[in-house]
Amino acid sequence: MTLEQLSYEALERRLAREKKARLAAEGLLEKKSLELFQANQDVAEQAELIGRERAVLGAVFDARPAALVLTNSGLEVERLNPVARRLFALPDGAAPGQSLPDLLSGSAGFLDWVRARAGAQPEIDDSTAEGFARQASGEEIPVRISCSLIGYNDLRLWIILDIRRHLAAEEEKKVLERSLVQAQKMEALGTLASGVAHEINTPIQYIGDNVSFLQEVCGAVGAFLGAVDGALAAEGEPVSREQLAATLAGKRAELDIDYLLEETPSAIAQSLHGLKQVASIVSAIREFSHPGDTEMTPVDLNAVIDTTLSVTRNSWKNIAEVEHELDPDLPGVLGHAGDLHQLVLNLIGNATDAIAERAPSGGGKIRISTGLERNNVVIRVQDNGTGIKDADRTRVFDPFFTTKAPGKGTGQGLAIVFKIVNVGHGGQISVDSTWGEGTTFTIRLPRSEG
Incomplete structure (x- = not known):
């Protein structure tokens, strides 16, 4: 049907429908325009927020006191903060791509x-590694x-810390600890000084007596x-051989x-035996009191034990009998001789004190043995002293823990042994200890x- 054939009423209805459709389309267009405007506003706000966050993150990245490096999955550098540039001594603009x-x-x-x-x-985990920047x-920084x-974007963040100060502090700590051990060792020598003097005095006395005798x-x-010269040179009547012999025999x-x-x-x-004894004691004191090298060197543990027993003999000779069974083929250990002397000294002192507490009049026994078990050199120090109570056994190596009466112990001896x-x-x-029977370390x- 053509437009001319439509009635007036039909035309009005069609026009009304088209007007309604146009108004609906205009409303939809206005709604979509408003939505698009709002979306653009949101995008602008998000972009501004992202920009601000990026600026903040960039500022944080650059302001961190640690060196920060961003790399891609191929470990090529994407970005460094100023601390990282200084650490690697790189000029601005350099390094990305390296x-x-x-x-x-x-x-x-x-x-x-x-x-x-x-x-x-x-392999990303919480571990760290130490090397050099x-x-x-050519300078290398730990x-x-x-x-x-x-x-x-599959980026990796590397945090790199300059540990020069840390290493220096650790080295200083080691020096202080070694100084403390040396001071404690010298303190022990001071305590043993009277006994050492007695050990030296005995051979010196009979050396002195023998020298007086030899002078006589x-x-x-x-x-x-x-007398012989006088008899031979005497003038006057010659004397017979028998007379001369009688005269000299009388003088003799x-x-x-x-x-x-x-x-x-x-x-x-x-x-000579006394001089050898004195020389041995003096040598033992010199070796015992020497602070030793800062570097680890091969140490003969049998010699360490012999030296320490010589120095400490007066402290235990009236309290205990010391038996030692030292493996003559014992290999050396890599260590600090001074610390190992301190180790043996503390264990002997601990055993002596335990025996003295149980039997002050003496009669105790200390047994020291060495041997090889697989790749370990083994030392055992056994005593028949008071032993250690079960409740105290897990605490004996704790600093300042002691079962001795106030003023008798500091609780540092076995703690030092554990650390050494x-x-x-x-x-x-x-x-291993049984209360009332004894202890074995x-x-x-x-x-x-080597």
């Missing part, structure tokens, strides 16, 4: 740790490094030789020459590879 491993150096294990964080399946000048994923021998022999008997000559070898032998063994030498110490130290 490989992070090229900026680092260190052991093969360290570089493998870094490279393991590359690729599609990186390498500068163009660093500790960690890595994490930041969840955007020299005087008598000189007088006898003078008067001076007791035969007795003096008979005793002289014994006096010389005793004096476990921390200083990578070994282990264990204690067992120390295992890694043998020297």
Whole structure:
């Protein structure tokens, strides 16, 4: 049907429908325009927020006191903060695109740790590694490094800490600890000084007596030789051989020459033995009191035990009998001789005190043995003292813990032993004790590879 054929009423209805459809379309267009405007506003706000957050994050990234480096999955540097640039001595604008491993150096294990964080399946965890940041000048700065994923574009964030001050502080701490051990060792020597003096005084006394005797021998022999010379040079009537022999025999008997000559070898032998004793004690004191090297060196534990027993003999000789069974083929251990002397000193002192507490009049026994178990050198110090109560056994190595009466102990002896063994030498110490019967300390130290 054509438009001319439509009635007026039909035309009005059609026009009304088209007007309604146009109004609906205009309303929809206005709604969509409003929605688009609002969406644009939201996008603008989000962009502004993202810009602000990016600026804040960038400021935080640049202001961090640690060196921060962003890399992609291939470990190529995307961004560094100013601290990282200074650490690697890089000018502004340099480094992006460089490989992070090229900026680092260190052991093969360290570089493998870094490279393991590359690729599609990186080994990202909470671990850290220590190596060096390498500068163009060749200087290498010790660093500790960690890595994490930041969840955007497969980037890695590396936190790199300059640990020069930390290492210096650790070294200073080690020096102080060694000074403390040396001071305690010298304090122990001071306590043992009177006993050491007594040990030296005894041989010195009989050396002095023998020297006086030898002086008497020299005087008598000189007088006898003078008598011989006088008799031979005498003027006047010649004397018979029998008369001369009788005269000299009388002089010899008067001076007791035969007795003096008979005793002289014994006096010389005793004096030499006494001098050897004194030299041994002095050598032991010198070795014991020496602070030792800061570097670890092979140490003969049997010699350490012998030296310490010589120095401490007067402290235990009236309280306990010491038996020692030392393996003559014992390999050395890599360690600090001074610390190992302190270790043995503290264990002997602890055993002596335990025996004295149980039997002050003496009769105790201390047994020290050494041997090899697999790759460990083993020392055992056993006593028949008071023993350790079950409740106290887990605390004996705690600093300042002591079961002695106030003023009798500081609780530092076994704590120092534990630190020397476990921390200083990578070994282990264990204690086996029965209350009222005695205690055995067992120390295992890694043998020297040399």
